[in-house]
Amino acid sequence: MIAALPAIPVAGALAAAALLLVFGKLLPGRAPDVVAVLVAVAVTMICAMMTVHAADAPLTYWFGGWSSHGGQVIGIRFVVDQAGGAIATLVGVLFVATLVFAWGFFGETHAHFHVLMLLFMAGMVGFCLTHDLFNMFVWFELMSVAAFALTGYHLRPSALEGAMNFTVVNTIGSYLLLSGIALIYAEIGALDLSALGAGVARMPGNPVVGAAFVLLSSGFLIKGAQVPFHFWLSDAHAVAPSPVSVIFSGAMVAIGIFGVARLIFTIFAPDPAVLHVVSTLLQGMGVASTIVGAIMALTQRHLKRMLAFSTISHVGIMLIGLALLSRGGVAGMLAYFAGHGLVKGALFMVAGILLATQAGIDEIGLRGMGKPIWPAGVAMGLAGLLLAGLPVGAMRGGSDLIEAAARDAGRPWLIAVLMFGAAGTGAAVLRAAGRIFLGLGPVAGEEESAPTEAERENANRPLWLMLAPTIVLLALVLPFGGAPAGFGWQAAERFMHPDGVDVSAVAMPAPAAAWHAWASVAIALGFAAVQLFRHRLPRWLTQGAGAASQPVTAPLAVLHSGLVGDYVAWLVVGLALFTACFALG
Secondary structure, eight states, X not given: OGGGTTHHHHHHHHHHHHHHHHHGGGSOTTHHHHHHHHHHHHHHHHHHHHHHHTTTSXXXXXXXXXXXXXXXEOSOEEEEOHHXXXXXXXXXXXXXXXXXXXXXXXXXXXXXXXXXXXXXXXXXXXXXXXXXXXXXXXXXXXXHHHXXXXXXXXXXXXXXXXXXXXXHHHHHHHHHHHHHHHHHHHHHOOOBHHHHHHHHHTSTXXXXXXXXXXXXXXHHHHXXXXXXXXTHHHHHHHXXXXXXXXXXXXXXXXXXXXXXXXXXXXIITTOHHHHHHIIIIIHHHHHHHHXXXXXXXXXXXXXXXXXXXXXXXXXXXXXXXXXXXXXXXXXXXXXXHHHHHXXXXXXXXXXXXXXXXXXXXXXXXXXXXXXXXXXXXXHHHHHHHHHHTOSSHHHHHXXXXXXXXXXXXXXXXXXXXXXXXXXXXXHHHHHXXXXXXXXXXXXXXXXXXXXOOOOXXXXXXXXXXXXXXXXXXXXXXXXXXTHHHHHHHHHHHHHHOTTOOOXXXXXXXOOOOHHHHHHHHHHHHHHHHHHHSGGGSOHHXXXXXXXXXXXXXXXXXXXXXXXXXXXXXXXXXXXXXXXXXXXXX
């Protein structure tokens, strides 16, 4: 029975989606909501069960019984290790919470929304579990197509424009992926990840292998929205329904980084040239994303756009952890993935609550209007503190591991980058919470000139139904202390050494100095306070700060033009950076 588990979550979600598509028109009332929630709960429980069993050894399921023969891999398989199983479980948790949050979100949709959400979930879980490179592409495409449709679900002009930007950029990423698969298959003659890794080990330094890595990792980094591939994300988040944005920021974007990590440690680790590119260029992309995302978040007034830039920054922190190529960095990436997904999911639910109850998403326009729904303000404030580095929960545990890995790698300056990203994004959220729920900030700063749009969402849902999953997601982050970091440390061993190398005797490093966390929180509170009480500060001080920041913020605002042609041009720049890094390395 355990041996057959890996196929059940994906097959069950696909079967449920097909049945809802056929019979959705015949189901009464909220029956599609019930079916979708029950399927998501089942997927979550099965993925959690597989993760527990994977602690002893990975679970393997061969489709159709076609297994390896004479050392040659013939068939396609799912391999569930602790890392993949845990991320699939997180995906399930987010879908359960989102489907509860979205209960009654759409009126007469004949279950089309639920069909797309179940397909979306199946694609993400399949991507986490598959051990075949071409099937990674297949699951990647399934979740992408569902995401395209969900982004433009409202069919408003702005929604369709954001969906178009999303579709064009990510479709180019899909072509890059397919080209990379074709290159490496032509060179090695295999698609199974382990077989590809063995092939790369026989030909280190092969330029075709390097080219395949560039194409494959670029495709996943586009999904991961890392500089300079990140431009589509804020446009998509700004217009997608809030339940969809929960999944986008909570899991989909970071899964792109997980895909890059899977490529590195199962296929390309034997190639020194690839590892050099990872430790230099990919780390540089992570640093740039962390800084750019934080700066742009601070200059936004549209809450969902602000949270999108926050996601770019925090996924950049995950990429920094991965690019350190150490057990601590990878363990920190996994723990941070879990904590960020839960916190960011809760924040997008708060944004959805404001859209439903106050008919707005603009921070300045909503000033003081959130007081009647103060529990949502408490949730938003707590989430902002967690983003800022509050020393509790999974995000802090992951950050501690990444900081320790940076020190061990002789790159302590990365700690300052992590603190800036956490403090900047936390400050943006705390400022918005203070303005919306406490009525602070009568005078706006640079955020006043940022783009915004009048929006609202279905108000036919009780407040408690929207608040309950928000609170649950935050509650899942808080009580476990160092458990996510400890799990990440354990899971990283087998993730980095799928061939079975035993490094279990290595002790997990001690947590970073507590003052790092409190300093990051203090900086975030200071940034937020300055922006909310700027009317009480000396004019020379506010004008001087504005003049100093303008040379940075103005060009960044111009670069995020909303024009898909500009975004495609930046994809070319990213590919050129890869080429230059290989050439100079």
